[in-house]
Amino acid sequence: MKLSAKQLVDFCTNAYIAMGVPQADARLLADSLVQAELWGHPSHGVMRTFWYGKRLQSGAMRARTKSELVVDAGAIAVMDGNEGIGQVIATRAMQEAIARAEAHGIGVVAVRNSGHFGTAMYYTRMAAQAGCIGFLTTNGSPSMAPWGGRTKLIGNNPWSIAAPAGKYAPMMLDIANTVVARGKLHVARKKGESIPLGWAVDKEGRPTTDAAEGIAGNILPFAGHKGYAASIMMDVLSGILSGSHFADTIVGPYSPEGKSGVGHFVWVLDIAAFRPLAAFEADMETLVEKIKGSPPAVKGDEIYYPGELEARADARSRSEGIALPDDVVSELNAQATALGVRSLS
Amino acid sequence: MKLSAKQLVDFCTNAYIAMGVPQADARLLADSLVQAELWGHPSHGVMRTFWYGKRLQSGAMRARTKSELVVDAGAIAVMDGNEGIGQVIATRAMQEAIARAEAHGIGVVAVRNSGHFGTAMYYTRMAAQAGCIGFLTTNGSPSMAPWGGRTKLIGNNPWSIAAPAGKYAPMMLDIANTVVARGKLHVARKKGESIPLGWAVDKEGRPTTDAAEGIAGNILPFAGHKGYAASIMMDVLSGILSGSHFADTIVGPYSPEGKSGVGHFVWVLDIAAFRPLAAFEADMETLVEKIKGSPPAVKGDEIYYPGELEARADARSRSEGIALPDDVVSELNAQATALGVRSLS
16 A cells, blocks of 8 residues: 555554644654655554554553753753653754754763664754754664673664765664664575575574574674674663663563663764864765765666665655555554544555 | 883884884874784784884874864864874874863864874773773775775774773773774685675675685675765764865875875763763673673683773783784884884894
8 A cells, every 4th residue: 555654644643642642742753653664664664653552552651751851961961751752752862962062062962761762863864954963872672692692682772873965865874783684584584595694693692594593593793793892882872871771671662561761872063063064065965976976896786875775765755655565554554443543545 | 022011112112203203102102002912903003113104204194293173162172183193193182072071071072184093992991991981983094895886985984982891891892894804804815715705895896705806805894784884974973074084085004105184083971970970880880790691602601891802911911921923023123223223122
């Protein structure tokens, strides 16, 4: 089924309102899910609507987000999310950091007691759109063993950086500290293909080329010890600096119950405090053009700068609509009906 | 030959003094090289002494480092290194950032017109020792093609984060955005072994399992497009935000001539501005203990936290001495003799 972004945002907004979320927050949460669809990342899209919904209904995530600043000191702040909605808290933290950057050149917000916020670049893009460079990381529920270990201890703890690129769409990085997305293992299993050594270990921590064993075990960090160390440091910034939970004490969005304990860490730089924004943007345009003009390994292939594919997917989906698989639509509609919310059609 | 850290520092200091470097700066540069040896990273150690030396002698790198702050605005600053010594400039930038963090909770320094500074965690460790979290990245000479490309356009642009860990040695990350160190390809070639697919491409940009072809071509970024995007964003922070060179306009330390154009980006957080340092350190100790207590994949193996191996190597080398290969000693002594500096013995 093909739907417009507006149809999907309205549907999700109504579902969250029915679960007690104030209208503006419901729309923000809906928009963040639909934006992931628009960028071509359905794994972070509307199929997650009721994952968050179940946490709202259990009370593990509070429908009314009462965040507060527990430290408010010029360029820096610490925000307590009080177990509200991760997307709402992350947005407030980013807005705080942007305002502080405009006043001090740099703004930093450490966030405790938040929740899973979806796609990190949904928030860093706000900084880029404000003429700033934005950084955001978060910890997450355990999905990775320490390097050389066997059992899950740390999250894959994604991080994102976004910067304006002049006349081009913002340059945006948004990565987890894993070698590959879990989805690629599911694809390999369905096709009956083996996976390269170095992608995953089985549940005993042994290297495997069997996709099913990898799914039962652990996806490996990128470049082995490098991704392991990066994921730990992102947990230090997100969980420990903020005074939130860390390592194996985080509860993920897939669990309908249990305090999340997720923390985030945001910094925003006001580019104009460092050098004229126009000069920065001219250099960014040069960088984009160097990348685009670089000779491809395979003749005729196009080379992309970070964030370019998402910008293109966004433009295409906004004009052509967002295609949702039938099983996703059926599941969403079943849940909506139970809430008395109008179905997608 | 086994030498003490002091012998090596004295040797390198004397060599740099003979090349016109002021004594304190000569000692700093020497110490940074010897510290890499102590940490067990000889690739960044004293074998590089005269690589930097040749740049000093050609005048590409100025022996007297006259850095200046071109922006000095509270929590942030922009430093112009004026083509001085990268190690001296990075140290000054880190000290500036620590002082600003102590005053504002956060300190940021963007650096332009610097040079190759060796090992990033030499500087971030200073922040950890001051009760802060330190971040440092730099751009570097082109060593990586854009993802899907064939020719070198961007550096491997390493980045480092360090944090105090209470009673344990600081937790430290220091990584380049590549899947593997170039040295591993040299080892494979010497042994006549093939390399895993995904480590490197040949000089036409085609995936290769031949170590020699990989050396002639390019080492790949970690996790493919992820490491590519991360390396570009580190260049945006190091080169473009600071108004320095970026992408293929950087000159590396292996070239005796040519303006480096390297830029850096530093931030330092004063932990105590966010939460009590003792509480932070208690959580860090818990994290270290969770990691160390995690069951190993291979029975009897030990699991390490980031920076632990370096701390152990440091303690061992300080008591047992640093072993240098004969060919490195011969080369160092030949260069020293030409300068009238006392040889290693």
